Amino acid sequence: MSQALVIHAPHDLRIETRDVPPLTSGEVRVRVEAGGICGSDLHYYHHGGFGAVRLKHPMVLGHEIAGRIIEKAPDVSSLEIGDTVAVNPGLACGQCLQCRAGRVNHCSDMRFYGSAMRNPHVDGAFQQELVCKARQCVAGRQKRPAALALAEPFAVALHAVSRAGALMGKTLLVTGAGPIGTLVAIAARLNGAKEVIVTDILAEPLAVALRAGADRVINSREDPEALASLERSVDVLIECSGNEQALRGALDLMSPCG
Ligand SMILES: [Zn+2]
Ligand SMILES: [Zn+2]
CATH class of the missing domain: 3.90.180.10 (Medium-chain alcohol dehydrogenases, catalytic domain)
Incomplete structure (x- = not known):
């Protein structure tokens, strides 16, 4: 039994x-x-x-x-x-x-x-x-x-990062600091991204993402200026929040050909 x-x-x-x-x-x-x-x-x-x-x-x-x-x-x-x-x-x-x-x-x-x-x-x-x-x-x-x-959700993250291509020297933005977003940050770090930035609207998951290896975290609700300052500087965006606004907002931050 x-x-x-x-x-x-x-x-x-x-x-x-x-x-x-x-x-x-x-x-x-x-x-x-x-x-x-x-x-x-x-x-x-x-x-x-x-x-x-x-x-x-x-x-x-x-x-x-x-x-x-x-x-x-x-x-x-x-x-x-x-x-x-x-x-x-x-x-x-x-x-x-x-x-x-x-x-x-x-x-x-x-x-x-x-x-x-x-x-x-x-x-x-x-x-x-x-x-x-x-x-x-x-x-x-x-x-x-x-x-x-964590093997199954980490496989999701590894797949997402591999779809993005070579990350060496690139600035990567992850929107959403849930388990998938945080695992994507780890995978991107392992793949040599120059800077890994993670956004969310909650402080607690952002603190976890920072401990897990993100270079920088931004609370997009409390600090929209910090987010706006990234304009045209993000090479790779991986959307992990499932939130339409996060995706729309992040598109403005992409560098040409990002
Ligand atoms: Zn089959
Ligand atoms: Zn699942």
Whole structure:
């Protein structure tokens, strides 16, 4: 038996006991040790979904998780019992046109943890024990589950930064200091950006972004002049707030060809 965090409706989140399924070929059992709360988890909790995606029946939440391998099917050789792993929440079909073109993240038959995109929904990973495919698990040098649980959102940040091209010598502006914005700041720092500036309208996340490696943070609500002084100096903008005003305002700050 394993406990799971199940969303029934907006503001109706329950801890329920579930049967633990036996392993089949290629599968492992992970004892979940850390999980990050994604914006989508919050949307299910507050609004029962987002856009056209609506909760139609109870679903286990969560997809940013890490844990320890406690059991493996006899045919699994890539992992050992006791390995600390990050779990890829997306299981692509491997057969559709997108998958065969190497764009597994665009799989047209994706099964993604804690997602009401399909009906029946795909249960998420906020469970004490999770049965998943060995190929979803990545055992890294990093052993701290809380850090490994950031692998999925950090992949988002690395992808965003790689789309921006070479950052050496460039000034990069990140609008939004939530987890994604802060991870983008870290990724940009690792990729050699000359200056990483992060904006938000809240002091607390800005302080975290500064500790995480941003060179400069600006509270765009309290200090609009500081923001305006960046006019035509930003080479790369990565919008991480989801706020229309942040995007519109930042476009004025872009350097030619930014
Ligand atoms: Zn997420
Ligand atoms: Zn596919």
